[in-house]
Amino acid sequence: MRHYTRLSRKNYAIDLGLFPLGSCTMKHNPRLNEKMARLPGFADIHPLQPQNSVQGALALIELVAHWLMTLTGMNAVAMSPKAGAHGELCGMLAIRAALDARGEQRPVVLCPESAHGTNPATAAFCGFRVEPIPADARGRVDFSALKQRLRPDVAAIMLTNPNTCGLFEPDIVEIAEAVHAVGAYFYCDGANFNALVGKVRPGDLGVDAMHINLHKTFSTPHGGGGPGSGPVVLSEKLAPFAPLPFIHKLADGELQLVEHRDEDPKAAQSFGRMTAFHGQMGMFVRAAAYMLSHGADGLMQAAEDAVLNANYVLASLKDVMTAPFEGPCMHEALFDDRFLKDAGLTTLDFAKALIDEGYHPMTVYFPLVVHGAMLVEPTESESKASLDQFIMAMRGLALAARAGKTARFTSAPRFAPMKRLDETQAARQPVLSYRPPSQAQAAE
Numbered sequence: 001m002r003h004y005t006r007l008s009r010k011n012y013a014i015d016l017g018l019f020p021l022g023s024c025t026m027k028h029n030p031r032l033n034e035k036m037a038r039l040p041g042f043a044d045i046h047p048l049q050p051q052n053s054v055q056g057a058l059a060l061i062e063l064v065a066h067w068l069m070t071l072t073g074m075n076a077v078a079m080s081p082k083a084g085a086h087g088e089l090c091g092m093l094a095i096r097a098a099l100d101a102r103g104e105q106r107p108v109v110l111c112p113e114s115a116h117g118t119n120p121a122t123a124a125f126c127g128f129r130v131e132p133i134p135a136d137a138r139g140r141v142d143f144s145a146l147k148q149r150l151r152p153d154v155a156a157i158m159l160t161n162p163n164t165c166g167l168f169e170p171d172i173v174e175i176a177e178a179v180h181a182v183g184a185y186f187y188c189d190g191a192n193f194n195a196l197v198g199k200v201r202p203g204d205l206g207v208d209a210m211h212i213n214l215h216k217t218f219s220t221p222h223g224g225g226g227p228g229s230g231p232v233v234l235s236e237k238l239a240p241f242a243p244l245p246f247i248h249k250l251a252d253g254e255l256q257l258v259e260h261r262d263e264d265p266k267a268a269q270s271f272g273r274m275t276a277f278h279g280q281m282g283m284f285v286r287a288a289a290y291m292l293s294h295g296a297d298g299l300m301q302a303a304e305d306a307v308l309n310a311n312y313v314l315a316s317l318k319d320v321m322t323a324p325f326e327g328p329c330m331h332e333a334l335f336d337d338r339f340l341k342d343a344g345l346t347t348l349d350f351a352k353a354l355i356d357e358g359y360h361p362m363t364v365y366f367p368l369v370v371h372g373a374m375l376v377e378p379t380e381s382e383s384k385a386s387l388d389q390f391i392m393a394m395r396g397l398a399l400a401a402r403a404g405k406t407a408r409f410t411s412a413p414r415f416a417p418m419k420r421l422d423e424t425q426a427a428r429q430p431v432l433s434y435r436p437p438s439q440a441q442a443a444e
């Protein structure tokens with residue numbers, strides 16, 4: 001126990017301080033969620049139990065599905081994908097199945113240059129050829145370049161809104177109409193849905209498929225590659241191709257999992273299965289607890305507070321740091337590295353110095369369209385006092401950088417358990433097993 005507690009104290013945690021990672025949305029994980037997920041009736045069930053013994057669990061999955069469809073204004077939702085990236089795969093497989101059903105070969109998927117790397121990776125994995133769409137000077141999709149490229153060889157566009165620069169795409173309805181006009185589908189990357197919940201329904205914007213990262217928007221913990229959940233909402237056009245299994249309500253009210261194509265006419269065109277079982281029960285319980293404890297008003301308030309907090313950070317820092325785009329942001333504030341140039345410092349130096357100030361660094365070098373990007377997302381649950389403290393630390397660093405005080409950057413982190421690591425070696429030669437120091441020396 002002491003070993004693990006000691007290890008945990010070397011780490012940074014959302015319960016210790018503000019976690020400004022942009023795009024990742026590091027929300028507070030309410031303890032109520034944890035308490036609900038540990039109720040034995042949820043925690044101890046097994047996916048191979050007879051269905052009549054898990055009716056409550058199926059009803060809870062239906063409840064989360066209902067909230068997701070209502071909040072997005074979409075017709076169907078696939079609950080089994082286990083992460084955002086897995087949801088992208090699900091959505092794109094549904095699009096491919098829909099094209100197959102139309103008897104059409106469309107080899108191209110369009111992705112904006114600012115897209116998260118999982119978007120082109122997913123499209124390529126599904127056998128599509130990825131073509132980039134440039135960004136305009138405002139950090140938005142270049143709509144005229146997109147319109148020119150839209151031809152009948154395009155299967156879909158994958159677009160994030162708000163985009164990865166933390167900006168709303170104002171042309172989104174026109175983009176959806178133009179995409180549909182050439183017979184293509186609109187995949188929306190819903191990783192930033194937390195900025196829109198209760199304000200805008202993606203279904204009203206013309207979206208055909210969108211994943212929702214429950215660990216970003218609905219406060220379930222980030223699992224470190226572990227038990228995630230990325231349900232995918234689908235439009236009327238794509239709903240017939242949704243994956244198996246899905247829940248069907250019988251006339252007597254009993255809930256039944258449809259597992260095979262021949263079991264139900266609604267399953268006839270399903271593209272198949274994403275996972276062995278019906279998703280991540282523990283995550284569904286946590287998301288349901290978050291939805292029910294907030295209510296629709298509370299979820300909208302969370303979205304508004306997330307946007308307000310990000311704009312407070314942006315407005316409080318843009319005189320000493322440099323922001324690449326004009327105007328207010330959505331739920332995350334983006335800076336570039338122009339203010340570090342004169343001192344010869346990099347975004348990485350700045351991020352490492354922030355560790356010495358007691359904070360986890362913000363997202364760095366993403367999105368790629370901005371040089372030396374720093375993406376700060378404070379989330380909605382941070383108080384003004386905690387934002388002010390963070391802003392003070394950031395301002396202090398920015399002013400030190402502008403004053404050419406480089407030593408505290410290049411030697412950072414000085415106060416962390418590990419100092420500046422060799423990032424290349426860490427990626428190429430990861431050390432995956434622990435050896436006591438004496439044995440490790442002997443091995444060398």
Ligand SMILES: *Cc1c(COP(=O)(O)O)cnc(C)c1O
Binds near residue numbers: 085086164192230
């Ligand atoms: C996080 C993220 C993803 C991938 O989601 P995972 O749940 O990490 O697989 C995709 N796109 C964007 C914009 C994201 O921020």
